[in-house]
Amino acid sequence: ATSASRRAEASATSADARLLGAEALRAGDVDTALLLGVAGWQLEASSDTRANLLAALDRAPALLRTERVARTTSLAVSEAGGRLVTQAPERALELRSLDTLALVSERPELRGPAVVASADGVVVAVSVMSELLGPGRPHGAVVLLDADGSVAAAQPGGMPERRYVQQDLTLTPDGRWLAATFLDRAGGAPLVGLWDLDRPATPVALLDLGPQSGDPTPSADGTTLYSVGEGRLRVTDVGTGRARRVLTGADLGAGELGGSVALSADGAQIAVAADRQVVLVATATNARLAVLPTPGDPGGVSFSGSGSRLASAGEALLVWDVPSDAPPTELLDQPDAGSWVVFGEGGRTAYTAQFDGLLHAWDLTGTQGILRRSVGGSDDPGLARVSPDGRRVLHVSTAPDPVLTIVDSASGAVQHEVAVGQDATNYVDGAWSPDGRLVSVTTGDDAVGVWDSATGDRLATRDLPVDEIASYGAFTADGRLLVGTTTGRMHVLDARTLEPEREALDVAALVGGEGALSSLIPRPRSDQVLTAVDGRGTWLVDVDRGTADRLDIGHEVFGAAYSPDGSRLAVTTREGEVGLYAVDTGRWIAAPTARHPFAGWSASFNGDGTEVAVAASGRLGRWDGRTGAFLGAVTVGDDGVAGYGPGASSLLLAGGSGRTSTWALDEQGWVAAACRMAGRSLTAGEWRTYLPDREPQEVC
Known part of the structure; x- marks a missing residue:
């Protein structure tokens, strides 16, 4: 009876583990999928639960970590202070660790809609909630901070009275020019102020830009303001306050222009959000340089500190390389990543915020996740x-x-x-x-x-x-x-x-x-x-x-590899089927199936024949080399050939450029990555939803 009871319990555990894995594949939210994948693996570390955990990890392969916070409306990176600065207008201005996203300090008296920083993070500016302003209050509508988050000694003077600033707040990358749109509590026309922070006592200009008062962005020399509104981009001469140009999307060969503008570090171009597009415009000529498609609303746009990368965050996080001498190339396309984006660590990391209180850090180098890419390689294809x-x-x-x-x-x-x-x-x-x-x-x-x-x-x-x-x-x-x-x-x-x-x-x-x-x-x-x-x-x-x-063997062979002892043959077909064939007996150990399609000609066994890998269409997959069971896959983004690393502790994808992606085959490392990416644990309520008859277990 005891033996039968143990078998029944093992069977129930296995069924529950598979159920959690299946729910991980169906979950709408990435964090829930990751946690269900981990929970299934913890119940039973089988080929199915490993594959399901990897499928959850593969939904956001560039995600490094997540932190759950109060509702957030803006974020900035202070490289000089080593901090991610976020505005949670219902709670506080928060300073967080760039590495862990953990809260370091907070300033409730400076909570507000927006925070911006210079490229080096030496200068930080915040807008303060309107209810915190007025006679006897210690701060104005815009407050300058030092890199450590303390209030700077010199503050912008001459700010319009009885006005406040929402999210229309910008700093030039060098931290010299500050612009903000001041809204009138009585409903009057907005005023756009511009300050030279080398001499911040009085504004350089206070301008009525009419409908185009959104996201005022100064040029590198402070003589021009770019602003948006009602589907138009206004180019204003600061000295006269007059519009040099008012451009529509059609003028730029793009869709209707939206509400976000960003200036590159060298001041040579601006990025403007448009309908399902981001438009790059030359500041010298106001001519279009490029139109970058996005899957929906591009949301906020941001250049990296060097200006060599550009990001937009809306329906998807998109990151491009934007070299000055070549067309832009897309680096990352991640759905549902957040509405605001900034770069950190010299453009190697992107940080995003969602209004509902999620902060994410994203790896843009391919060197920090479970899949790591080498640098170098050749410029010639091969x-x-x-x-x-x-x-x-x-x-x-x-x-x-x-x-x-x-x-x-x-x-x-x-x-x-x-x-x-x-x-x-x-x-x-x-x-x-x-x-x-x-x-x-x-x-x-x-x-x-x-x-x-x-x-x-x-x-x-x-x-x-x-x-x-x-x-x-x-x-x-x-x-x-x-x-x-x-x-x-x-x-x-x-x-x-x-x-x-x-x-x-x-x-x-x-x-x-x-x-x-x-x-x-x-x-x-x-x-x-x-x-x-x-x-x-x-x-x-x-x-x-x-x-x-x-x-x-009843199938047309596309790719094949022998096991080290020559007794088994891994086979792929053009239809994406993968199978394992016993050469001596002439029988299939695992008949070819496209349940996990891999139409790849490159297959490779590890040294002892216990695993076989296939590369196809930018993905790298693993199968049990003795049974043919699928063990999981990751997206690598490049095409190439599969091979195992030293000691078969990693799986390699060698691309035609000579660059190599390395997938560490460390299951504990996968679990740690999933927990870091999820940023939380399964709640007792979530556990009861999926496994009401099993006692809740600690996950992450």
């Missing part, structure tokens, strides 16, 4: 191959003059960069020898080369017979290099000297047709190699016997 020990990546550029590069997979540091000396056509391939000592390169030329991976020295070059073009190459464990050609022949060469070890095999003739050899996958511990012949399917060639047998 292919990549991970070394057998996972410590290095071979990159071969597809430029007209191909270059072989070997980089450190962790740091991206270049170890060797060598001109291949072969012409490049449609066929470019590279391979590592099983011991990692040699690399080969084929480029669709009539020659193939081999190099010492430790020194980068070329060891040998082999010219192929007339009219033969090298298509693919692969090393065998017994010291041979196999080279396939576009005529369907396979050359069997000594791996170091490239001298022929036997007469070339005419594989195309063996299979009764013609066509290029489009892959070569040696089977470990045998003389067999799996090869695809264009138009003729996939065949198992015995190199020593010179025979070819069709691989008849």
